[in-house]
Amino acid sequence: MLLLELKTLDTRLEHTRTRNSTAERNLLASITEHDIMDPIQVVSCEKNSTYVILDGFKRYRCALKLKLSTVPAELIANDPVQGILIFIRRQQNTGLNILDQAALVEELHIKYHLSIYDIAVKLDRSPSWVSLRLGMLKDLSPLVKRKIMSGAFPARVYLY
Numbered sequence: 517m518l519l520l521e522l523k524t525l526d527t528r529l530e531h532t533r534t535r536n537s538t539a540e541r542n543l544l545a546s547i548t549e550h551d552i553m554d555p556i557q558v559v560s561c562e563k564n565s566t567y568v569i570l571d572g573f574k575r576y577r578c579a580l581k582l583k584l585s586t587v588p589a590e591l592i593a594n595d596p597v598q599g600i601l602i603f604i605r606r607q608q609n610t611g612l613n614i615l616d617q618a619a620l621v622e623e624l625h626i627k628y629h630l631s632i633y634d635i636a637v638k639l640d641r642s643p644s645w646v647s648l649r650l651g652m653l654k655d656l657s658p659l660v661k662r663k664i665m666s667g668a669f670p671a672r673v674y675l676y
Contacts, residue, residue, distance in 0.1 A: 526568045532619035535667035555588040559599030618649035
């Protein structure tokens with residue numbers, strides 16, 4: 517485990533995670549009492565000596581609010597593509613909701629130019645699993661997508 521300065525953390529993937537203001541308020545109270553218990557999961561970005569956050573955006577925002585200078589972190593890969601793939605595989609049966617999965621798969625497909633087949637193979641999933649997630653976000657307008665991911669519009673309404 518690493519102890520990283522907040523200024524070295526890059527939040528470029530924050531748009532891939534849905535926000536939950538209630539959970540964040542509860543986490544803020546917990547961190548105030550007990551400090552950060554679970555490390556933020558990051559990948560290294562060797563170009564500029566920063567670390568891209570994959571998981572722990574609520575903890576990061578709480579640390580900023582509490583004016584902490586460092587946070588505990590776990591380095592899970594040395595490049596964003598590998599990190600995203602590892603993170604999705606680790607979270608398949610736990611807390612990563614389907615919209616977060618969709619946003620991360622979209623990031624791999626659009627930003628990093630991985631094909632549907634490549635993503636499927638690397639995640640040990642079917643191409644239809646990948647296509648379903650890509651299709652979920654494809655039809656959303658940028659405004660609706662931003663509202664859902666920010667927590668302003670409940671995702672369950674969209675899913676139904």
